[in-house]
Amino acid sequence: MIQFLIRRLILVLPVLLGILLVTFTITRLVPGDPCYVMLGEHATQASCNEFKARFGLDKSIPEQFVRYVFNIMHGDFGNSLKDRRPITLIISERLPMTIELAFLAMLFASIFGVILGVVSALNRNSATDTFTMLFANMGVSMPVFWLGLLLAYFFALVLKGTPFALPPSGRLSATMSLVPLTKVWGITDATGLKAFLLAMLSNSAIMNGLLTHNFALVGDAVKHLILPAVAVGTISLAIVARTTRSALLEVLGQDYIRTARAKGLPYALVVRKHALRNALIPIVTIIGIQTGALLSGAVLTETIFSLPGVGSRMVEAILGRDYPVVQGFSVVIALIFVFTNLIVDASYAYLDPRVRVK
Amino acid sequence: MKRILFVGLTAVLLASFVLSACGTPATEVPATEAPTSAPVATVAPTEAPTAVPFVGEKMQAPDCNFGGNLKAVEAVDQSTVKFTFCAPEPAFIAKVGSVEAFNIYDSDYLKETGGDATKINENPVGTGPYIVKEWVRGDHITFVPNPTYFGTNKPANSTFILKWNKEAAARLLDLQAGNVSGIAEVTADDLPTIEADPNLQLAPRKINNFLYLGINNTYPPFDNEKVRQAFAMLIDKQKIVDDFYAPGSVPATQFVPPGVKPGYTDGYVDTTYDVAKAVEMLKAENFDFNKEYTLSYAERTRPYFPQPTKIAQAVQAQLAEAGIKVKLSMEEWATYLPATRNGDKELFFLGWSEDYPDATNWYDVFLTGSSKAFGNAFPDIVERIQKAAQSGDPVERQKLYDEVNKLYAQHVPTIVIAHGTVNQAYLASVQNVKIGPYNENFDLMSTSDGTLIFSQDGEPVSLQCADETDGNSFRACNLLFSKLYKFTTTSIAEPDLAEQCVGNTDATEWTCTLKKGVVFSNGATLDANDVVASFSAGYDYNSPLRKGNSGAYQYFKDLFGPKVLNQPAE
């Protein structure tokens, strides 16, 4: 098991280096000048030359890359070109928001997806099965941005004034405060990694609220995340439902299941004890792989619902030629993927011993 | 063998990563920024009892050859500042009262922070009616009244929250749901909904602005004046205004909007919509109808461009009626602006909102050839504009501008299309809503529970407005800082930090007397050195107080330039 993990970890490094190289090259090939975005309609040639020199965009490209990799190893991702704030700071502000969204979406998708999948598999080819699968298929076929808009329309406009109304945008109500944990706990000397972790926790409204026993904050944050999470999670829900169904069907068709039933075990017990556990493997894999769809969906949903997460900032950065942010965020997102895949592979290996030997 | 090599290489890489990571500690990452409310002076602000002799500071240019107009800023005594210009500057008061770039900072505060935007954002210190309580990045900024505010009208509300949301529909919904008290940039299509809702009130803003179709006259066939004149006849401006602009907007009849005086020529109309005649003209000039022309624009809602994509498509369709093939190129703001300034675009949409009420903010910016966007400037126009800028006599200026307006119709450097009205909307329960061309009176609006929440279309970039140009930042800065003069809700500049500023006969010297007893939110007293420090930070490249955000301090160059002191050569 350990050997397997080490082997996988080693394979991660060239992938990371490749990602760094790719993000670096992509942003350098982009046309246009970041200078003018920052200066608006009043930019001129002179102020831009000075701007370029100030932000180091005038050195040779290989030199820029080496510098960049070296800095990353020290945890220095550079500063955003837009407001010169350190990117690690921006990440500590934006990433918790996206993680909250992705987590809730994942929760929504997994729970309801598995339920849906089990229900259809157990009632194969009945009307329930067909309708459930059709519903799941519709979920996969819907454009996330459209679903988000419709949900906003229904819950924010149609249900306006009712107790079921949900806010159509924003992460918190205007009157809610997000006080940093350093202030609440009176920590003044945090630096480096400790400061970063504290910042990450402070900026997750849910974690912040839980740690400071401010449950109104938690409730408000969750309320604002329901619609986006449903919009993002619906696609994953459908995929999880489909995979659960086929995985369960496949397992139910196996000989050992027939044996168990022939032995007289009740069906429900058979499903619970044998089928589900073995069907778990592909389900877990799919849930892990869904991180990709969740982040993609997050980009569009964050834009529609005005959530200050990684996705919306990333699109802004690409459109605004904010090179450091595009690179920094790409690396972080890729890191998340790579390690999520690692965890998925590890749990996969844990559940299915055959994989370890490969 | 290969495996060993591979594993070995990776081990070496890993080791080097680990070593370098354990080496120099990572740059300190500050925890979430939460601007702490600045310490408040509880002592009544008066001059210090012991007489510390006042040492006046001064920013002085060696001569008038550096390319700009501001020669010196000098603190004559504790409350008097003298500005000296190279050429007459009749619009001085309007300029220093207009944009938030000319906020006055405490000189000690500037020395401490170096004028650095990141530091100022954490702890903004100003003389405005509000101070910042917290800035939740990406979500909202909370303001509370400044106890040391010197103005006679203290804020009528106890909390002001500035929110933002790019989606106009979501802003409106927030308003309808009562989550916010007011919203900016209401689209024309939403107006009927707001007007029909008894719980909402509409607040129009009359700001001089224009949308124009820019033509670069270095691209054939647009180097032919007749072709440009023909194009001007192909745009049905009235239909565009009717379809896409809010009520109160008007089509453009000459270069400047009606509100720019001197400048606007009463009763003058320069082109009429006439497709048949235009097509005839084009045919006479052997215009190539088979070629596809590119019309560029950027999708970014502005007061003058309320629905960019729709307006662009409408113009595309109108040109198609004449048989002209036009391809729309929707660009991103980033690639768009440098391309237009470099003269890369043959046809493009752009516009302008007025910064201050004077013709120099219109003619000088566009028609003197200061950018390559339109190709070659027209000497007969340039000559008259420069004369008018230096004259203080409105009658003489109007005569010159009348001539320019006629020449504009003949040369057609751009086709001005419309002047738009902007609307904001508020809950009907918000009292005392007054929207001026440049500002809203947030500090004087009141709500039943004392909390006023306003939603605009983007997050402020920083609170170091000397170095900013976007309206979203200016709205926040306006609450925190003060300038020598200010525009509240009218087009007349009112004294703010200055009792008054008086110019000499030819407007080359302006002497401003500051109000006494003004205290910053950190307790420091306002004196003339603060004015000198603030202006030299923005105007002098060698100033140690000039960290800023991007370091451009663009407005200083635009209004008192074109070059500033010690500016490095291109």
Added chain:
Amino acid sequence: MPQRDNPYVIMVRRLFHHRSALLGMFLLGILLLCAIFAEQIAPYDPIVPLKDAKRRATPCIHLLGCPADKPQHLMGIDGNSRDLFSRIVFGARLSLQIGVATVTVAIVIGGLLGAIAGSGFIGGWVDDVIMRSLDVLMAFPSLLLAIAIVAVLGPGLINALLAIAIVEIPIFARVVRASVVSVREMDYVMASKALGASDLRVLFNRILPNSVSPLIVQGSLGIASVILSAAALSFLGLGAEFPTPEWGLMLGEERNSIFNAPFLVFFPGIAIMLTVLSFNLIGDGLRDVLDPRLVHGG
């Protein structure tokens, strides 16, 4: 010897008995009709604005009670005075073109890469390099990667489709590689090679036909995914250019109308959903029909 039914006939017959696939084919049929006969079905031009129409007018359907003297606009009029129904109909043609073209490119390139990698033709290390690079590609969320590629190439429909094709390549490469690898070791392949068939010939005659079924399944699902991605990119302004009647573009244009003219948002979204649904259902149906294991289980 008794006549045996052609396996393909059996497959097609099974497909027609699969309920959801049937629905998918029905929807696809409507789509194809719209795409092929767009000029006949659409009452107005999708691009030229109407002269006397009221902008953003709600739908007027004579059958449902709209007075006969008003011109009929089944889905209303959009923000630029164009008939929405006509635009949706022409959009069907565009979406089908987009889906098929992009997936074809992705299959050709991806299939080639996968075959080269899986066959061990050039050397085992080629397999590693190709698959690892594709892993790197797959490490990114597809939409973000497509956006990044478009940011480099510049916005526009062709560039967007190129970006989407690049993002889709790894999936097809994997499919082809998997079937190549699985077939490579099989007896009949070994037998062919023992009989003297060249590697290339084996590749084309034995291995590739085996990957046809998973490719068809993935292809159909791929078309669905491509249409969604193209709509997303157009929604963000990085894909189709105005005034093309692309559904995602129409949604993006009118997204602020959701609260005061929701029909402008509703119809393009439904169109996208039904189109993507049809390909998903067909793909799922094909997968059920072509997968021998599921047929015998349960």
